[in-house]
Amino acid sequence: MKYMNDKLKSLFTVVDIIEGRTKFQKLVYILKCKKLEFHFDFIYYYYGPYSSTLQLTIDELVDENFIDEKRTSSSYLYYLKSDNKPEEDPEISRNRDLIKQINEMDIKNLELISTFFYLDEMGISDENLLKYRCSILKPNLTDRLEEMFKTYLELKAAEKN
Numbered sequence: 001m002k003y004m005n006d007k008l009k010s011l012f013t014v015v016d017i018i019e020g021r022t023k024f025q026k027l028v029y030i031l032k033c034k035k036l037e038f039h040f041d042f043i044y045y046y047y048g049p050y051s052s053t054l055q056l057t058i059d060e061l062v063d064e065n066f067i068d069e070k071r072t073s074s075s076y077l078y079y080l081k082s083d084n085k086p087e088e089d090p091e092i093s094r095n096r097d098l099i100k101q102i103n104e105m106d107i108k109n110l111e112l113i114s115t116f117f118y119l120d121e122m123g124i125s126d127e128n129l130l131k132y133r134c135s136i137l138k139p140n141l142t143d144r145l146e147e148m149f150k151t152y153l154e155l156k157a158a159e160k161n
Contacts, residue, residue: 007038008057009066010089012080014099019107020075021055022047026110027102028054030155033117034098036091044137048114098158109148112141116152 011018011027018024029049032038040057042049058078062069066084070077080086092099102110115134124130131149135142 005057005061005066006087007089007092008061009084009086010092011099012067012086013088014092014096015103016079018078018103020077021058023103023107023110024058024078025050025054026107026114027099029114030102030110030117031095031099033121034095034155034158036095042118044115044118048111049118098155102155105151108141109144109151112138112144112148113152113155116149117156120156 008028018027026048028038028040029042029051032040032042038054040051040054042051042054044050058067058069061067062078065081066086067078068081070079105113112134115137116130119130119133124133127149131145134149135145138145141148
């Protein structure tokens with residue numbers, strides 16, 4: 001588990017804040033789909049892929065006072081405690097731009113994109129079927145479907161560094 005803690009800590013060498021539990025989950029899931037070494041198991045849940053072990057690991061980092069979890073009116077903010085400096089992970093450092101890009105995305109967009117990745121991981125690769133299944137799973141987000149499918153394809157095609 002220490003390896004996973006260190007890997008998560010190293011995300012904070014790239015981003016200052018991760019806004020929300022859901023965004024934290026989606027960020028790690030998409031990075032895992034891009035073949036970065038995150039060894040969390042994910043299931044499909046209300047807002048897309050979710051890992052209880054990832055949440056437990058995040059909670060551990062909060063309990064260890066390595067990162068702070070601040071509750072806002074609508075979400076949680078995760079950031080480094082001021083006296084902590086994580087070690088840089090070479091894989092995280094090489095994928096700095098990708099991590100920043102994902103972290104800057106709107107949470108609803110990440111919900112769709114991570115669902116596309118999840119369906120693809122489940123063996124659904126046909127474009128029309130992916131869109132159809134995603135529209136069933138995310139009926140409240142169909143207005144973003146086409147645009148986020150393009151973003152999903154761009155992320156999927158981007159080379160892991």
